[in-house]
Amino acid sequence: xxxxxxxxxxxxxxAPRLLGLHIRTAFDAETTVIALTEVEAYxxxxxxxxxxxxxxxxxxxxxxxxxxxxxxxxxxxxxxxMNITCGPEGVASAVLLRGGVPRxxxxxxxxxxxxxxxxxxxxxxxxxxxxxxxxxxxTSVLEGPVWLEVGDSTRTPPGPVVATPRIGxxxxxxxxxxxxxxxxxx
DNA sequence: ACGAGGATGCTCT
DNA sequence: GAGCATCCTCGTC
Numbered sequence: 001x002x003x004x005x006x007x008x009x010x011x012x013x014x015a016p017r018l019l020g021l022h023i024r025t026a027f028d029a030e031t032t033v034i035a036l037t038e039v040e041a042y043x044x045x046x047x048x049x050x051x052x053x054x055x056x057x058x059x060x061x062x063x064x065x066x067x068x069x070x071x072x073x074x075x076x077x078x079x080x081x082m083n084i085t086c087g088p089e090g091v092a093s094a095v096l097l098r099g100g101v102p103r104x105x106x107x108x109x110x111x112x113x114x115x116x117x118x119x120x121x122x123x124x125x126x127x128x129x130x131x132x133x134x135x136x137x138x139t140s141v142l143e144g145p146v147w148l149e150v151g152d153s154t155r156t157p158p159g160p161v162v163a164t165p166r167i168g169x170x171x172x173x174x175x176x177x178x179x180x181x182x183x184x185x186x
Numbered sequence: 187a188c189g190a191g192g193a194t195g196c197t198c199t
Numbered sequence: 200g201a202g203c204a205t206c207c208t209c210g211t212c
Contacts, residue, residue, distance in 0.1 A: 040204070059198090073196090074196060074197095075204070075206095077193075077195035077196065078205070083204090098204085123205070124205050125206075170202085
């Protein structure tokens, strides 16, 4: 699988195909890897729920960047949430990473999360477990330090994928642009 | 098991 | 000044 080609496609096509892929960080020599199981597609001018619905701003600029750009924003003043930009450069679209299964570095994730369960089953939790913050917004998942990798997935998607409405939004609630898969087995 | 409510900061109107 | 692409804790059942 060629990640550059994949990320260049439309968010609605990219999102389900990210399921099963790995996000890897290695801060302070502590490697953490999460296999994605839940994502959401966000587009631009045609998506009222998107941060880019009203065009480019300082915050959402990474959404207009080249495919593979990280867009990290602060949620409710407390959490960080991470997206991977897709589609052609100049067109706002991204995939929000909402959940995954810890694969490597569980002790590190437990320390970052301050608990031993529910490490990455939510967008704020997943981002915290990986140690990703706003300072990583604008970096490329093809160049690090936050990496998207095919990992050990042999198929994409790795299992049945269900499309549902997106979570926690107040507009365009009905669009089934959230994609969930069963936990990929080892 | 489930629901209500609070924390908290930044972006855009 | 309003509104969040959330998470956690503490009540009640």
